Amino acid sequence: MLAADVVGYSRLMGVDEAGTVARLKALRAEAVEPCIARRGGRTVKLMGDGALVAFASVVEAVACAVEIQQAIAAHQGEVVAERRFAFRLGVNLGDVILDEGEFYGDGINLAARLQALAEAGGLCISGMVHEQVRDKLPYPFEDIGEQQLKNLTRPVRAYALSPASIAALAQGEPAPGQSCNAPPPLPDAPSIAVLAFTNMSGGPEQSHFADGISEDIITGLSRLRWLFVIARNSSFVYRDKAVDVRQVARELGVRYVLEGSVRAAGGRIRVVVQLIDAGTGKHIWAEKYDRELADIFAVQDEITEHVVAAIEPRLYAEEGVRVSGRPPGSVDAWGLVVRAMGLISKVGRRQSDEAQALLHQAIAMDPTYARAHALLSWALWWASLCYWVPDTREGYRQAAQHAEDALAHDSSDPCSRMTRGLSLSTAGQHDRALVELEAALALNPSFALGRSAHGWALLRAGRYDEAIAETGKAVRLSPADSFAGIYTAIHGLALLGARRFAEALPHLRASVSAFAEYSGHYNTLISCCGHLGLIDEAQEFIAARARVGPPLHLSVLRENLRHYAHCEVFVEGMRKAGVPE
Template identity: 45%
Template sequence: MAEARLERRLAAILAADVAGYSRLMERDEVGTFGRLKRLRQELVEPVLARHGGRVVDLKGDGAIIEFGSAVDAVEAAVAVQQAMAEQDPDLPEEQRIRYRIGINLGDVIVEDGAIYGDGVNIAARIEALCEPGGVWLSRSVYNAVRGKLALPLAPTGLHRLKNISEPVEMFRVALGPGAAAALPLPDKPSIAVLPFTNMSGDPEQDYFADGLVEDITTALSRVRSFFVIARNSSFTYKNRPVDVRQVSRELGVRYVLEGSIRKSGARVRIVGQLIDATTGHHVWADRFDGDLSDIFDLQDRITESVVGAVEPSIRLEEIRQARTRPTEYISAYDLYLRALPGFYSMTAEGFAEVRRLTNEALSIDPGFTLAKALGAYIRSISVSQCWHEPDDTRVAIRMAREVLAEARDDPTSLRFAAQVLAYSAKDYETALGAIDRSLLLNGNSAQGHTGAGWVNAHAGRPLAAIEHFHRAMRLSPVDPEKGIALSGIGMSYLMLERYAEALDWGEKALREMPNYGSSHRVVICGLVGLGRMEEAKVAAGRLMAAFPTYTLTLQRQINPWRDMAFAQRYLDALRVAGVPD
């Protein structure tokens, strides 16, 4: 007798539960139960019914709801959360009932009115990641509702879910003013180091204050027990009046380190204060005085003090093992600090200044590996930006190989070297090994994950690249150089021949950083892949206006792609769009 055929259908599945339900019940069992029952009957169930939702499973603190339309599911979720936000305004926040909601669009098995399968499981896993009061969507839901709902949808990256083999890309619905930036707190101590105030009375000393803050950020990020926001996002608050609670919401951190630096002759005074940004409570404050010759010791003392204040159980030995003294020559270190603003400028003039200052630093201390690594990377990326000198590729590769031999325990130098070896030398296995070691030493580095994204993309591993780029954007959510990661995601989708997604990410990248050449090329290739040739030619015109010396001949010489089939598709798309030979 033939086995009965399983009934299947495509469905939008909404999973919801009450955040902190056990805590609420422990505090006031009868009151919580009564309020939850009232809210379900008077608010939640009518909203679901209006949008065609069918309750599949209802339990004490949550539910699984099936919809025939992804649009209906998202509209219902938003309506529920907006109505819930208006309930019980006089109750303290810790006593209010707040739902987490996750939505997935997928194939389900239907039996006796119940639904089963990965489509349901993924919705439940998404809900578990969502912040209280929020709505998170899978990529399949995002694709179904994009352009149909007037709601801002913010990417949260690729997430690995329990018992789901492939990572799932997710998006957050922005509910109300500022909600798009209200990131959930990580499950480990999280901190942002804000730019320190230069108290020297000399604006020319800003570079020194900024450089020290960058070093303190790097030292903290090497504590694996911490989640540390990248320097680029923290520095968006420079010269701005700061509300630490707003910083907490926008960056998704609990702690903020503020401070000031006064440099007078050979003496330095650093004042720091650590604030619990969720409450405004001052956790720790201290003053550090020393000579310029003690600057690395001062950085270590600040880092140890922060670690000890936030998480006394962390063994300070972890910090001590992470210490590095990049050079014995303070004058060489000062030149390196002066080079950093040019590095972050993403301009031809800024890059030329980095080249000059790192050369000068290396003339003082030829063993200053960090300066050598930055010099190698500047030469390599200058080729991509058409700002290069004739011998840059050869010199960059030589310097990167020297760095790799000298800097086995410096994650920043390893990251620079890995990117040069992947892009300029096409030595993909060495580059992958170097970037993996860099992240092993400092897994909190946003720039490390961006570098890992590009190394993996060049090595023909687009899915791994996408994961790293998303991780970088969570570590640095308001990064002025976010366009580099966005462009990398777009390039990775080009490699996967998912042209609509590539174009979407490329356009986002261009809005963020219109002077980044890769983003222009992603947009051109995405348009060609979709057959939108007239738009592709206009995009090629924008590329050539921004980079008039760029040619297909140069791109053939660069050719950083291990996947030769993709390299040819890439060249062909640029050619048909009108990029000159």
Template identity: 40%
Template sequence: MLGRRGVALLRRLLETAGVPVPKDALVEAGWGGLAVADNNLTVQIAALRRVLASTTDGESWIETLPRRGYRYVGPAVVVRDVSARAASAPTLPEKPSVAVLPFSNLSDEPGQEYFCDGMVDDIITGLARINWLFVIARNSTFTYKGRAVDVKQVGRELGVRFVLEGSVRKVGRHVRVTGQMIDTSTGAHVWAAHYDRSSDDIFALQDEMANAVVGAIAPSLRKAEIDRVKRKRPDSLDAYDLVLRAQLDVDSGMPEQVTRALTLLERAIDLDPSYALAHGNAAMCHHCLFLRTGLQEVNRVASIRHARAAMLHGQDDAAALTLAGFSIGMDGHDRIAAFTALEAALDISPSSALTYILGSVMLGWGGEAERAIEWSERGMRLSPFDSWAFAAFDAQAMSHLLRGRYDEACHAAYKSVQANPAHSITYVQLTAALAKLGRSDEARAAAARVLELQPAFRYSRQFAGVNCAPALAEIMGEALRGAGLPE
């Protein structure tokens, strides 16, 4: 069955049967003013071909013209005229919607305008790679360039829930970029930040700043959406809303919460069996249950099954690929396949902080200490207040432990505890670091907190479950045993 976009693309191809239709024209037909990554069109065309394949030779009716577009070459079809678009303002889409307005150039040099515009282009492109966002294309938002605007009015005119506006001030080699995301329905600030950088390579700086802005915006928008969905009646939730409502419990990483999340995720999957992010989150829930409730094979199998479903249906979804790769690597112990998925996620969304953070955890347990620290720091730079920040600090703590840097390990572990004080593994890292520093009383107190949160914790099971590198298992095991944690 074709979705709305598939029908629109087929109609556009049929209207000019036998004549090439450029990619831009198809994107306009299927997505209107929305900025989308190229692979979205490829996915929709593939879906069209699958539907047409039910007819003899139907799969070949849509011809690919490399670097040009597509052409319908099948039997003649009469296409009825459609009514003109309503003149009223567009309605809000179901998914969160964003318009990025041109940034103000506060530099003394008018010639720096290209730098501001280029950065906005990069931010729009980066946000468009996040498949749960509806992003207005540049051609629409740049009509506001040089105008004083009311963001609420912009929201009504473009049909978006959020507007991002900002400014750039460049003096010599120093650049300051400020940005703020505003909810157009209330005028409230969802996110605001400023970045200071110095660079001789203006284009590299432009890319870095755009990635930083996109990486910071994504979790803020997700949180705003979760808050919105919490206000909806339970009987009015669709698959997207159910996944959002489950998200905070998924992110907790603890059995009671993820069990609650699975109830919502299973409802979402019943409504939409091909919902990749629902499968990815379900995989993460079963991963948590596998590690924290006794390494039961049923949870490991379910984690991998949902991960494979997420990879099958989420080829354009960086978050789904990331969660799937994590489960394949941690529960399936196939880190080559895991990082193949993570690299695909970064190809889709280079600013995906979650990909770097969960990748750092796998690298940490795998004993690749320096690379784990590098990935965790990249993730935290993209999203300093990410809900998965505790995992990045865990990766740093175990990596510093492996390298014998116990003060740094302790510092990272305390950050992890602060970020997620209800997660048992954060206290495992802290226990090991304190024990290595000879702070025995504090280590035993941290160990007691591990068992309070996870009474069945046994460090040998934890190490086996995550396929811990032998050298790390030896160092941590000795420290945890000395602090009184059972093997």
């Protein structure tokens, strides 16, 4: 909704009432209304010196507002200053109500309040509008902070575009205060800058460590092909400077900023890291790492892996929330994929079905989009594993096909490598599976889900010690993300395969608590309880498992696990727990 108001209208009417009305009517017809028509707007209310205009697209509304101001200035080029009309414009995005031909609602009220904040000849928009247009329109809005507006309980963040900036845009010149090398626009993909970590200790050794860990994180994040990462030479220009994160983000053209600090004392080192959405100033994630400084390079590698593994799922979640706020028709293939990833990360059946539908839409938009095929391959594989599809064999076949399609379009996607590896592992082709899974980890060493899948395949191949080490690393890499229940389940399964039942038990109990929809978690816990003689507990879990999966029979389990090295120990535990043949 666009709100417009004439500045000083009462003064103009006092000088020449009839002439003012006639000139304003002509100005609307010759300068304002053509802009509205061109941008698909509809004038819903005229109020003498004001107007309300509705648009289907917020981008069109803001572009129209700028064009209106430029058209008004051009139309009055020869009018003396005392007789010129000056408009204030405000744009907001929100619900409106149509009742007997009249429009009402908070969306209109806020647009009017924003208009009052604008300079004469300028424009003011809400933070919600700015979020929608910042990537699409090259307008140098100034963040004027939180504004307490009349009749609104909460402050509203507002952004202003000055009359001088609007005039400069009309001439194709840089806006006042901007150099000819204007800040770059935000790229289509999510974007991040990693600032040089601050050395809080002062010593040169810690300074080298701080720089080294920042550089390693940049390298690690650069492996995420869906993420646009600013190069070290650009982000390090802010080193040792007190900077505003939002200013850094504007100058580098990124949405997210990662910053941190390093402090050393008495053979120990503390690294603090925080991820910030620079557009809102919101702290998305923060973590503190305390380590013994025996091997500085080992510590640097370990912390780097943990940071990259923690950031990836959180950026997906943030992008999913951001994209979900867009109007349905404006979401592109990338937006559909991001929303799907957010749903997949919740690991539930309903979310899996919704994610698959979104990914099919993304592939229909762009059949060569490797990431969409890769995520769909994982979603189908997981749904088949959980018995959420009518034909699990067909589900696995489709998962493998989409993994192949993804690799045909982009051979360096770690997710599709992982799913192809899991498909091969499920078929008992262990050597080929491990090649694919090792390739996935070479592409992204901080891929926690890939680590877990690799450990799973090692277990199936009978390499128990390696499996335990790899699945344990997955748990440590990303203990708080939504796949954590899967990581603990597979780590517990690896321990069970090695007959370390007492160690496996707490992990398996935790996995059932974290994700109770998957019958496989119950199976492993039941087997473990059987080996430990916890028959009453095993019977409770057999009853709970019957509610989420097909009936348990040793013959079916033996057939399903026949290709795997841990088949015998798994089935033995189930028999001890009282599962029938």
